[in-house]
Amino acid sequence: MNALEIKDLTKCYPGFLLDHLDLTLPSGCIMGLVGENGAGKSTTIKLVLNMLHKDGGTITILGRNSDDNIELLKEDIGVVMDEVGIPECLNGKQIGNVMKHTFKNWREEEYSALLRKLSIPDGKPFKDFSRGMKMKLGIAVALSHKAKLLLLDEPTSGLDPVVRDEVVTMLSDFTREEDHSILISSHIVSDLEKLCDYITFLHKGKLLLCEEKDRLLAKYGLLHCTLEQLQGLPADAVLYKKENPYGAEVLVLRDAVSGYGTAAPVSIEELFVFLAKEAV
Amino acid sequence: MKGLLLKDWYMMKSYCRVYLLITIIFLMVSCMNENKFYVFYPCLLCGMIPVNLLSYDERSGWIQYSSTLPYTKMQFVSSKYLIGLFSLLAVITVTGILQAVKMNVVDGGLAISEYVITLLLMCVITTTCLSLCMPFVFLLGVEKGRIVYFVMIGIFFAGIAIATRLPIGVLESGFTPGLLLAGSVLFGIGICALSWYLSVVFYRKREL
Numbered sequence: 327m328n329a330l331e332i333k334d335l336t337k338c339y340p341g342f343l344l345d346h347l348d349l350t351l352p353s354g355c356i357m358g359l360v361g362e363n364g365a366g367k368s369t370t371i372k373l374v375l376n377m378l379h380k381d382g383g384t385i386t387i388l389g390r391n392s393d394d395n396i397e398l399l400k401e402d403i404g405v406v407m408d409e410v411g412i413p414e415c416l417n418g419k420q421i422g423n424v425m426k427h428t429f430k431n432w433r434e435e436e437y438s439a440l441l442r443k444l445s446i447p448d449g450k451p452f453k454d455f456s457r458g459m460k461m462k463l464g465i466a467v468a469l470s471h472k473a474k475l476l477l478l479d480e481p482t483s484g485l486d487p488v489v490r491d492e493v494v495t496m497l498s499d500f501t502r503e504e505d506h507s508i509l510i511s512s513h514i515v516s517d518l519e520k521l522c523d524y525i526t527f528l529h530k531g532k533l534l535l536c537e538e539k540d541r542l543l544a545k546y547g548l549l550h551c552t553l554e555q556l557q558g559l560p561a562d563a564v565l566y567k568k569e570n571p572y573g574a575e576v577l578v579l580r581d582a583v584s585g586y587g588t589a590a591p592v593s594i595e596e597l598f599v600f601l602a603k604e605a606v
Numbered sequence: 607m608k609g610l611l612l613k614d615w616y617m618m619k620s621y622c623r624v625y626l627l628i629t630i631i632f633l634m635v636s637c638m639n640e641n642k643f644y645v646f647y648p649c650l651l652c653g654m655i656p657v658n659l660l661s662y663d664e665r666s667g668w669i670q671y672s673s674t675l676p677y678t679k680m681q682f683v684s685s686k687y688l689i690g691l692f693s694l695l696a697v698i699t700v701t702g703i704l705q706a707v708k709m710n711v712v713d714g715g716l717a718i719s720e721y722v723i724t725l726l727l728m729c730v731i732t733t734t735c736l737s738l739c740m741p742f743v744f745l746l747g748v749e750k751g752r753i754v755y756f757v758m759i760g761i762f763f764a765g766i767a768i769a770t771r772l773p774i775g776v777l778e779s780g781f782t783p784g785l786l787l788a789g790s791v792l793f794g795i796g797i798c799a800l801s802w803y804l805s806v807v808f809y810r811k812r813e814l
Contacts, residue, residue, distance in 0.1 A: 411671025
């Protein structure tokens with residue numbers, strides 16, 4: 327079963343169009359949504375959660391159509407947004423009490439254990455937390471009600487590298503169970519590179535690509551060559567080229583340029599930047 | 607919906623202590639003063655509690671976050687109306703006890719019809735102000751909705767000013783206490799139900 331299936335999802339704002347988005351997140355996998363600011367990452371997550379009204383398309387979550395079952399499905403979805411959204415005067419214990427009366431599957435012991443593990447004081451008001459602590463608390467809530475799908479919108483932005491690493495570890499631990507899946511958006515691509523099985527590129531509301539990370543890294547490469555060598559490359563192998571007086575940096579399909587030199591591995595971030603520039 | 611109510615209760619404990627203080631001060635003054643403003647004002651103030659809670663919700667991002675939790679928009683709206691009604695009930699209870707004590711000790715006896723009508727009017731006026739304001743809050747957001755609430759209070763005090771200039775006979779001839787009681791209750795329930803319905807419709811249409 328797929329954790330999330332999005333077909334033809336469309337949303338139109340003045341000056342923005344999420345254009346017939348299709349993506350599938352298989353159960354047990356982590357998918358990273360990569361895109362520049364305003365690419366449509368948050369819009370996609372909000373549409374999945376029915377926080378925005380879609381103009382077209384279908385969304386299936388954990389095998390059920392979201393139009394009819396979204397409130398029920400939210401029992402199985404853990405969400406962390408860019409701003410966690412917990413009232414500032416509440417402390418960790420009070421948040422636990424609120425969630426106990428919110429989720430049918432709330433696991434109080436697990437929540438308390440996570441607070442202890444993450445060194446989050448349960449009596450301190452949320453407003454006195456650092457951004458990292460706020461985010462960790464948001465994740466602790468999302469992980470304490472037997473969620474099967476996590477939807478995370480920029481959970482690592484604004485966090486220092488140590489906390490980011492902790493968050494990435496927590497998320498990796500979550501997917502140890504085979505029916506647990508994550509859709510995570512971020513423009514810190516290095517985090518996604520560590521974490522994700524699938525990568526989806528969004529650019530100006532359009533899907534650039536959606537593929538397994540390992541396949542992407544095997545498929546694309548970065549070739550450094552002279553301008554003369556560039557002229558000799560097969561046109562259909564060149565996806566993007568950056569020329570300078572001393573040569574060229576070329577994003578290529580590795581298989582298609584095997585006779586023209588060795589293409590270096592390309593990082594997800596470089597790949598996204600090149601593909602986004604090509605798509606402009 | 608229990609979780610939403612519990613969260614609002616925690617927030618009231620933190621942010622609404624000043625309302626309690628104002629209520630106590632105004633009610634104490636009302637025991638020494640015949641001006642009905644001191645009786646009515648705490649009630650009108652408590653009608654602001656749901657709007658203020660929504661304002662805190664907007665500022666903290668809870669409105670967005672709560673929509674990721676397994677609550678319907680109807681439950682979210684209903685929780686705010688319930689908080690408003692609970693607050694009103696609490697203020698009316700305190701006011702009722704204090705006014706009964708005042709009437710017995712200061713005025714020399716409890717004038718039942720005046721007592722009941724005063725409390726009832728307080729309920730109806732607060733419910734009306736709240737009911738007229740809440741759909742605008744859910745449609746336009748808290749800040750614009752709050753302006754509507756103050757306009758309602760202004761209209762209410764203008765109404766009082768006009769009513770106090772009417773000859774007493776005009777009011778007494780048209781309304782018996784029984785009729786006023788029944789009419790007020792029906793009006794209060796009706797406008798609250800209509801307001802709740804409109805708020806749910808507006809909030810469902812709102813994108814978060």
